[in-house]
Structure formats: structure tokens, C-alpha cells
Amino acid sequence: MKRFFDDRQLRHAPARELHNGDWTDHAETVARPRSILSALDDWQPVRDFGREPLRAVHDDAYLDFLEGAHAEWIAAGRTGDAIGYTFPVVRRRALRLDRIDAKLGAYSYDAGTPITAGTWDAAYWSAQTALSALDRIAGGDRSAFALCRPPGHHAGRDYLGGYCYLNNAAIAARRAQALNLGPVAILDIDYHHGNGTQDIFYADPDIFFASIHADPRCDYPFYWGHADETGEGAAIGTTLNLPLPRGTDGAAYRPALDRALAAITRWSARMLILSFGADTFVGDPISHFALERDDYREIAAAIAALDLPTLIVMEGGYAVGELGANVAAFLDGF
Template identity: 60%
Template sequence: MRCFYDPGQLAHAPARELHNGAFVPYAEKPARAAAIAATLGTTELPQDRGEVPIRAVHDAGYIDFLKTAPARWAEAGRPGDVMGYIWPTVRKRALKLDRIDALAGQYSIDASTPLTAQTWDASYRSVQCALAATHAVLAGERAAFALSRPPGHHAGADYLGGYCYLNHVAVAAQAARDAGVKRVGILDIDYHHGNGTQDIFWARGDVVFASIHADPATDFPFYWGHADEIGEGDGEGATLNLPLPRGTAINAFRRAQERALAAIAASGAEFLLVSFGADTFVGDPISAFALETGDYAVLGRDIAAAGLPTAIVMEGGYAIDALGANVASFLSGF
């Protein structure tokens, strides 16, 4: 399987995040990507396809914010990385705001996703990996893998959060549509719900989103991912959320994945994108499922058996010592 990776992603390295009331070391470390790359061995640099595919999904003002916020933060005399502390959750409306503090809240959903001077470039390179894997499959590969880091599925069209800045799988899905694929399926099997992906395609029927994740009643992102969220307008019925309780192991997860794959097949999807998170691992430090390393090969085989051309995009997974083995196990299923 062709695997795409750009070491430039490693430059994104925030120092701290706000977690459960305390500032703690940032969990989404560069060592995550380095561990996966070391296990894979052979990877390819992606072709640079520019900003046009990104702008097909993300708001222009938000892109400008990602590019300029670190410099504006420093100019305002702020120490450390860019981090919001106030959010427009009541009567949110379009306002022209210039102060960096206001923009940091306008374009984010949490205080756990700081911006550094290297964040835009690392996220841009990650998107290019997702696009490269997608175009490789469109050109005839059975499956391809994008080692994208930082992850992407919590990023909306105009907001960052959950360690995510650009939504790689959403950009890839739109690129597949623009290449002529009539309907795209997205299977999200990260421990946390892909709220940004859901938001982006919420009112569209041409991209079907099925997510298996920890119950948002107990886990981040809390406000998205409940079973009654099914989309609206043209997208009504094109969103499927399958929340699972903490402690879920392979059998229950596999049954949920079967439901998700069946829904994607029933939709008539011609192309599959997988948001793959290895934070479902039993040893993950910020998650609470119970999958073992060997279980990922089973899940990979089940997805491959669906018979759809498949691009796999890396999302979460924070047990760094086991991360490479878990990713390799999943890819072995293909």
C-alpha cells in the first residue's frame, strides 16, 4: 500500500494545553507521526496541490486566521501559543472583529488546541498527504494511507478544536467529488466523534458520514455525535452516529462498524474515506475503549471486504509506544 507522509508536519509542537482545569503538556506530540513513520518504513512525499482544495471546504477568513494569528498574537504582547479564552456561544452572529483575543475565540471550540507559528504549514502538509492518498486511489490503487498529523476531523469549516486545524478527510472527500465521484462515504472510527466532518457535510446528501465513537454524554466533544443527529435538508439521513460506552471491546465495536459499512453501501457510495484513530486502543492515555493491537487487523479486513476504493487518513492515537504497531496492524487488513 502506498503511504504518504511529510516530515514537515513534525514542526507543529505546542507546549501546553488546558485540560480538566489545568495546563498540561500537549498530548498531540510530533512523536506520534515519527513513531508511525518509523514503523511503516517506506513513505512518499505528497504532491503539493495548493490551497484550492482547502478553500473548497474551509472559510477564507478562517484560513487567514490560521496563517496570521501567531504573528498577531506576538504583536499584541501575548506570551506562548495562541489560545482562546472567550467563545461566542450565545447569539453568535457575523461581526467584524480585529482583536486577536476575539478572533481566537471566534475560530475555535476549545482551549486545548493552541496555534503556533508552524501550525499552518504542518496542517497544510497534512492535507496534501490526504489529497495524495485520495488521488492515488482515484488513479487505480485499491487503497492508500495518509499519515496526516496534526489530525483533522474536529476542525469545522471555520473553527479549530480537538488538536485539529484543517479537516483533511473533508478536503479529500470534496476533492473526490470534484474529480467526478457521485457519492463519497466517510467512515470515522476514532475514539472521539468527528464533529467537524459532520458539520461540514450536515446538509449534503452527496457525502455520507458514519461515525463510531465514545458516547458524547461522557466524552469530548460532548455537543456533537448523539444518535439522533442524522443531518438536515438534502443531508437528512446521510449522517449516522453510533456512540458506544466506555470499555467497548472488539466484538461490540465490530458490530457497530458492520452497521456503519452497511449504511455507506446502501447509500450508493462509490469511494470510501476512513478517518482512522488508534485512540480506541486499550492503553490510550486519554481514551477509554479496549481494542488490542491485533483487533485493528480485523477491522481493516472488514473494511476492505466492503470492496470500495479506500483512502485512509490518520486521526488520533496517543499511546505512542504502541501507535506504530496499531497502525501497521490496521493497514495489514488491506
Template identity: 60%
Template sequence: MRRFFSPRQLAHAPALELHNGGFVPYAEVPARAAMILAAIGGAAEPVDAGMAPIEAVHHADYLAFLREAPGLWRAAGRSGDAIPYAFPVVGRRPLRLHRIDALLGRYGFDATTPLTPDTWDTAYWSAQTALAATGAVLGGERTAFALCRPPGHHAGADYCGGYCHLNVAAIAAQAARDAGVARVTVLDIDYHHGNGTQDIFWDRGDVFYASVHADPATDYPFYWGHADERGEGAGEGATLNLPLSHGTTLDEFRRAQGEALAAIAAFGPGLLVVSFGADTWEGDPISRFALKTADYALLARDIAACGWPTVIVMEGGYAVDALGANVASFLGGFSPRG
């Protein structure tokens, strides 16, 4: 399996995030990627595919915000990382405000996703990693892995959140569509629902989004991922959410994933994008499922058995010491010997 990663994805390193009522060390650390690289034997540098595939998914004003926000933060006399504290509620007027604090709330939906001077470049190369893996599969590889860091599935077309700035799964899916693949599916098996991916494709019938995740009645991102969310307009029926309860083990997760795979098969994709998160592992510090390291190989085998060309993009997983083994187990399930 071809694997892609750029060392430039290590630069983004915020100090703190707001969690459970207090500021704590940022969980999406560069060491996550380093541990995965060590476990999988390295990865190839992606070629720069430019801005066009990113602009095909994200709004121009949002991309400008990501590039400019750290400078605006410092111009306002602030030190440290840029973190929002005020958010517009639904129904507020779309005012054209310019103060950095207003922009941070306008383009973000939580206080767990600080911006640093390195955020844009790091997120840009995370997207290029996803595009490189997509290009490899479009070029004939059966499966390719993008070690995306930072992750992406919480980022919408015009907002960031959940450690995510550019939606790497959506960028990969759209790139496949633009390359001529008529029907693309995203299978999201991170602990948390990929609200950004769902939003991006919500009213489209050419990209099917299926997610197995923790019940948003109890877990982040709360406002998306409920079972009755099915898409709208041309996208009605092209969204499938399968929320699970705390303590979920392999049997229940595998059953839900099987339901998702059956729906994907009925959709008939020409390419599958897997948003893979290892935060479903039993020891993850911010999640409450109970999958074991060996379980990931079984889940991967079930996906591989469907036979679709597959791009795997890395999402969550915050038990840093175990992360490499969990990812290696998942990738191993796609190999003939896995």
C-alpha cells in the first residue's frame, strides 16, 4: 500500500485547548504522526497539487481567514495561539465584522481548535497528502493511505473545529468526482461524527456519506450525527448515521459498519474514501468505545472485501503511545496477508 505524508504537517502545535471547563494541553500533537510513521515504516512526500482542489470544497473567504488570522491576532497585540470566545447563534445577521475575535467565532464552532502561525501550512500539506493518496488510487492502486495531520472531518466548507481546518476526506472525494468518478462514498469510522463532511455533501446525490460514531446525544459534536439526518434535496437519502453507545465493542461496531457497507454497496461507488479514526480504541483518553488493537485488522478486512478502490485518510486517535500499532493493524487488514 502506498503511504503519503509531508514533514511540514508537524509544524502546527498549539499549546492549549479548552476542555471540560478548563485549558488543558492540546491533544492533537505532532507526536501522533511521528508514532504512526514509525509503526508503518515511513511514507512518501506528496506532490503539491495546488489550491484548486481545496478551493473546490472550501469557501474563498474562509481560506483567506485561515491564512490571515494569526497575523491579525498578533496585530491586535495578542500573544499565544488564537482561540475564539464568542460565537454567533443560529439566526444572527451575517455581519461583515473585521475584529479578529469576531472572525474567530464566525469561522470556528469550538474552542478546541486554536490557530498558530504554522496552522495554514500544516493544514495545506495535510490536504496535499490526501490528494496524493487519491491520485495514486485514481492511477490504478487499489488502496492508498494519507497520514493526514491535522485531521479534517469536523471542518465544513467555511468553518473549523475539532482540531480540523481543511476537510481532507471531502477534498479527496471532490477530487475523485472532478477526475470523472461518477459516484463517491465517504465511510467515516472515527469515534466522533464527521459533521463537516456531512455538511459539505448534505444536499448532493453524487457523494454518499456513511458514519459509525458515538451517539451525539452524549458526545461531541452534539449538533450533528443523529440517526434521523439523511440529507436534503438531491442529497436526501445520501447520508447515513449510525450512532453507538459508550462501551461499544467489536461485535456492535462491526455490525454497524456492515450496515454502512451494505448501504454503500447499494449506492454503487466508483471510489471509497475512509475517514479512519483510532480514537475508538479502548484506551483513548477522550473517547469511550472499547475496540482492541487487533479489531482494526478485522474491520479493515471487511472493507477491503468489498473490492472498491479505497483512499484512507487519517482522522482522530489520541492515545499517542498506542496509535502507531492501531493504525498499523488497520492498514494491515487491507493487505493479502493482513
């Protein structure tokens, strides 16, 4: 399986986030990709597919904001990372907003996803990493791994959050559609629900989205990922949410995985995008499942048994000391 990463993804280095009512060191650090890079070798170069595949998923205005936000922050006399503090409680209106603080609130939903001087470059090349791995599959490979960092599955069409800025899995899925690789299914097995991915495809009958994640009644992102969210309009039935309680171990996880895989099979998918988060690990510092390393091998083997061309896109995972070995175990099992 070919593996893709670009060093420009290391330019994003946020210092802190607001968590549980106080400032804390940011969990999504450059140590995460470095742990994975040290555990695996033979990385492939990343191609630049330009901005068009990003525009197929994200609003132009949002992309412009994301590219220029940190410069606006500095121009306003600020220092450090740009982070919002005012968030609309109703659907955002099409307003002209001049102050960077207002824009940050309009295009984000939490105070844990700051924009640094290197965020745009890192997010851009993270998306290009997913596209490069997809291109390998379009060329005939059965699978490929995109070490995407920053991650992407919390980013929506016009918002950032959950450490995510561009939705790498969604960008790859739209590109796969354009290349006639579909029908495309997305399976998200990060600890946290992929709310941005769900939002992007919630009314799209041509993309199937399944997610196995922590119960949002008590875990981030709270407002998405409940079992009664199944799609809307012509897409009712193309979203499957399988929330699980804290403490879920490998044995309790497997029935939900089997249910998701059966749904993907029934949907007759011809291409799978896998949002893989290793924050389901028992030792993850910000998550609360109890999967062990051997569970990753078994989960990966079960997914591989679908026998679909599969793009594996890296999402979360914050037990940095174990992360590289966990990802290697997953890819080995696949």
C-alpha cells in the first residue's frame, strides 16, 4: 500500500486551545505525524491538484477567509494564533463582516481550532495528500494511505472546528465521483463523529456516510451524530450513525462495525473512503474508548474484506507515543 505525506503539513503548529473552561496546550501537534512517519517508511511525493477539488466541497468565501485569516489577525495588531470568541447561535446570515474576530466566529464553531501562520499551507497540502493517494487508486491500486494533518472530518462546507480546516475525506469523495469511481461510501471510525462530512453529504443521495463514534449526548461534537440523523430529502437513508458509550472495547465495537459494513455492502458501493482515527485507543488522552492495538488489525481486516478500492485518510489520534505503532498495526491488518 502506497503512503503519502508532504512536509508542508508540519507548518501548522497551534500553541493552545480552550478546553474544559481553561487554556491548555493544543493536542493536535506536529508530534502526531512525526510519530507515524517514524513507524513507517517509503513515503510517496504529493502532487498539487490545485484549488478546484477544494472548491467542489468548500465555499470560495470560506477558502479565501482561511487563506488570509492569520494575516488579517496580525494586521489588526494581534499576536500569536487567530482564534474566535463570538459565535452566532442562529444560522449564519450573508453579512459583510470587516473585523477578523467576527469572521472567525462566522466560519468556526469552537475555540479549539486556531489559525496559525502556517495553517493554510498545512491544510492545503493535507488535502493534496488525500488527492494524491486517491490518484493512485484511480490508476489501479486497490488501496492507499493519506497521512492527512491537520485532520479534516469536522470541517464543513463553510466552517472549521475540531482541529479541522479542509475536509480531506469529502474532497477525495467528490473527486472520486468526478472520476467515475463511485458509488462512493465513506466510513468514519474516528472516536468523534465526522460532523463536517455528514453535513456536506447529508442531502446527497449519491454518497453513503456511516460513522461509528462516541455517543454525542456526552462527547464532542454534541450537536451531530445521533442515531436518528439519517439524511434528508432524496438522501434519507444514506447516513448511518452508530454512537457507542464510553468504555467501548474491541468486543463491543465489532457489532457496530459489522452493521456499518453490511450497510455499505447493501448500498453497492464501488469505492470506499475510510476516515481512520486512532483516538479510539485505550490510552488516548482526550478520548474514552478502550481499543487495543490488536483490535486495529482485526478492524482493518474486516474492512478490507469488503474488497473495495479503499482510500484510508488519517483523522485523529493523540496518544503520541503509541500513535505510530497503532497506525502501522492498522495498515498491516488491512
